[in-house]
Amino acid sequence: MHSGTRLHNGRQPVLAIMYTAMIKTILVKECYSVFTNKRNRVDFMQLLVDAQTSDKNKEDTGSYKAARWDWIAYNLATHPAIQKILQKEIDETLPEKGQPTYEALIQMEYLDMVINESMRLYPIANRVERMSKASVEVNGVTIPKGTVVMVSTYPLHPDPDLWPEPEAFKPEQTEGQELCTKITKIPFGAGPRNCISMRFALLMMKLALVEVLLLQLCHMQGDRCEFISICGLIMIPLELGKDGFLTPKNPIKLKLKPKATVDSGQL
Numbered sequence: 551m552h553s554g555t556r557l558h559n560g561r562q563p564v565l566a567i568m569y570t571a572m573i574k575t576i577l578v579k580e581c582y583s584v585f586t587n588k589r590n591r592v593d594f595m596q597l598l599v600d601a602q603t604s605d606k607n608k609e610d611t612g613s614y615k616a617a618r619w620d621w622i623a624y625n626l627a628t629h630p631a632i633q634k635i636l637q638k639e640i641d642e643t644l645p646e647k648g649q650p651t652y653e654a655l656i657q658m659e660y661l662d663m664v665i666n667e668s669m670r671l672y673p674i675a676n677r678v679e680r681m682s683k684a685s686v687e688v689n690g691v692t693i694p695k696g697t698v699v700m701v702s703t704y705p706l707h708p709d710p711d712l713w714p715e716p717e718a719f720k721p722e723q724t725e726g727q728e729l730c731t732k733i734t735k736i737p738f739g740a741g742p743r744n745c746i747s748m749r750f751a752l753l754m755m756k757l758a759l760v761e762v763l764l765l766q767l768c769h770m771q772g773d774r775c776e777f778i779s780i781c782g783l784i785m786i787p788l789e790l791g792k793d794g795f796l797t798p799k800n801p802i803k804l805k806l807k808p809k810a811t812v813d814s815g816q817l
């Protein structure tokens with residue numbers, strides 16, 4: 551866990567919430583184990599089946615995906631110059647404006663950087679948890695066997711020792727770096743129990759972004775969508791919500807503007 555002094559001021563309240571959540575998690579897990587005597591490993595295939603059949607889980611999964619898209623769109627809306635560079639890459643890769651193929655999506659390096667940088671600054675899964683298999687001492691602190699240890703990704707990711715501009719949205723900073731290969735940037739977790747769906751989720755995010763920036767309004771309005779811009783007044787930087795996942799406190803309202811509007815300077 552990072553020490554408080556290395557954290558951006560705005561991130562400290564989030565950390566406080568996370569500590570509370572961590573204590574609750576430990577208590578809940580311990581109480582559950584004590585009362586049910588269940589210490590078995592969770593069957594993830596069963597969780598996936600449950601996600602398909604439970605209405606509650608369907609709602610949760612929806613907000614999870616929506617929140618992920620929110621952050622990328624918010625970053626593009628607040629950085630029009632970066633949006634332009636991305637648009638150019640999409641135009642050059644798909645000059646015929648055809649259906650984006652898998653090959654085209656993985657070829658776009660700037661698109662990759664935009665998504666990586668957005669997930670560095672706003673990791674929707676803002677914590678990763680592990681249970682210690684044995685008692686261990688870390689920096690003078692003893693972690694007893696069976697303790698749930700939580701790593702908070704939100705304060706971990708903007709480490710000033712690792713990034714030239716840790717708090718800035720600069721996609722170039724992530725050039726040549728794969729997600730989750732180092733413990734310093736883990737929006738999908740790390741190690742053998744990291745997200746089984748990382749590559750699929752990344753591909754879906756790329757497809758959604760390219761569809762919105764290139765195709766969707768083209769079909770719907772006879773013109774190409776070029777710009778995502780902020781609609782109405784929102785607080786920048788955004789205030790964060792207190793959900794389990796990293797979400798904005800208030801909904802981010804964005805407008806998609808057709809290219810003709812952008813060209814005529816009516817942004």
Ligand code: HEM
Nearest residue numbers: 594618674675678679737738739740743744745746747751
């Ligand atoms: C942007 C989308 C997503 C993000 C940011 C994300 C993030 C994460 C994170 C941080 C973990 C914990 C990893 C760890 O403890 O090291 C995780 C685990 C997991 N995720 Fe995802 N996830 C996403 C989408 C998905 C999707 C779409 C699915 C299923 C179709 C999925 C299935 C799983 C499963 C089954 C695990 C547990 C893996 C295990 O413990 O062995 N995730 N995810």
